[in-house]
Amino acid sequence: MAFNTSPLRDITDEDIETYRRDGAVCLRKVLSQDWVKALEPIARDVIVDKKDVGLLPTIPGRYMARCIPEYRRLVFEGPVAEAAGRVMQSKEIRFFFDEFFAKPPQSDAATLWHCDRMAFPVEGFMVPSLWIPLTPIVEENCLEVLAGTQHDDVPYWLFSPNARKMIKPDDRVPHPDIESRRGEEGLRFLKWEMDPGDMLIVHPWALHYSAGNPTDDWRVAVSIRVFGDDIRWAPRPDCLNIAGVSFDEMLDGEKPEGPLFPLLWSEDGRSEDDSEYPRGFATRWSGRAMGDVNEYETFKRMKEKEDANLLSDRRTAPAD
Template sequence: MALNKRPLREVTQQDIDDYARDGAVCLRNVLDRDWIDLLEPIAREVIINKKDVGLLPTIPGRYMARCIEEYRRFVFESPIAEVAGQVMQSREIRFFFDEFFAKPPQSDAKTLWHCDRMGWPVTGTMVPSIWIPLTPIVKANCLEVLAGTQHDDVPYWLFSPNARKMIKPDDRVPHPEIESKRGDPDLRFLSWDMEPGDLLIVHPWVLHYSAGNPTDDWRVAISERVFGDDIRWAPRPDCVNLAGVSFDEMLDGEKPEGSHFPMLWSEDGRADGDADFPRGFATRWPKQEMQGVNEYKAFKELKVKEDAGELSRKDSAPVN
């Protein structure tokens, strides 16, 4: 298989400028088709057929590289870290975590407009989402971005699992209502038709959203999260948890390093292998049928409650 370790096309100055201006850039033809052929069948087995591959039952859409050798290989051998570093102008790229995003055929599940910034226990801007479709994408089911909103320095109150158990502090504001502003000539809404092998790099501060999936096939994507040069630990109780790394180990102001955050790429050619990267998890649980990636089901349950007045809009969870 021609699993390319270098991008099939160069990152251009235009790509760099587009990301800096808009908060997202679509890079075409980065990955060889063989990567998709390797990863897509496994994603369908886990997401659609609910195959138990050892992912955490509590968060069955994350940490694939710890349990699935093909996804581990993708993290350590594919060119995604290189293109992310070049687009962000970062000298080094370290791994954070990976996850599935999926929507069933003819789904009307919509993602609320949000940004990822306050979900991560860090300061800095170089923690993008590298959004990689494993199935063909049309604009109607693509991740959508409100261009330029990464320049708004607003610590929005994110609806992470931890945040939903807390009372919102007075200095944190809910995400803005965007849908009613679609006719505003001063705003630019970006979405893309994409083929497997293309990818998006999305700034952690940019507002983004996705509608349902009007196609007759599952819309399946993976998201690789990485750290660049300016990232430093800044844990808060409302941040997402990271399996195997407690907030106690996230020392304020220190750079993330260690076995859970291997260097995937650097300008000078340094990179860590996967020998020390964890396989599996520290906890054990009873064997049971894998529930798969259940974001769609969870969203529908929340939507029913919201429609019934049992849940406020801010409590709904994003599904990218």
């Protein structure tokens, strides 16, 4: 089986309707096993063995396409952009960034219920997470989605590194305590068993969650973020920083374009290659910082602190 450039099976009307209704859809067999065999060992090198491949010390699980040829090839030549475009009914798909999500064996660390809407300096609906497992997924360690929450127009306060330095504005509410609502009539909690090469598409407004990992192996997934037709710049100080582009360059209402946001797929067959996309970063770091590159435990502790701050903020917020 070769490295496929289109999904191994057609995107159906049912897939499109499921995503529209639920805010998430599980697509089976998007990537061939050749992709998985190429990507999974590298992910283990970076996450488990802490191999230094030049990723940023501050965010050691992000921007792999800048430093790792196999992940760069996945972004520019793989089938994920087409799959996203067809599910979202977007005529174009542009690259945003990629990142690892991993949990060690027998871990009880959970990521709190949240949505990604306010994390990004854009407005629009077409900036999903394309979540691709590189190891077998059981329901207990799968990403979980609360169906239909993509329809809730709530600008939740997400504790990004920038937001942690700010006072929460009065018009931004903490994320809801979804765990206490399990079993509530009318709520549908979605999770899946998945094989490596399957792909979840999760709407940026959909509330989602990740429990621990009860298996004896690492749970490893790569998430690729893309922009569809309706995305426009809308920078705010609480958003995530994006390597290589400042808020000054994010012009309100303009479509993200240029070398950092290349066209990966279009309905009419147009795309851009990787010749202008950066290799590496526009900064250097000391040997001391280099010692922390790709330290997964450091990254995990940073995330746990972020989640703890989010939970603390939610508990001290006034009741609705």
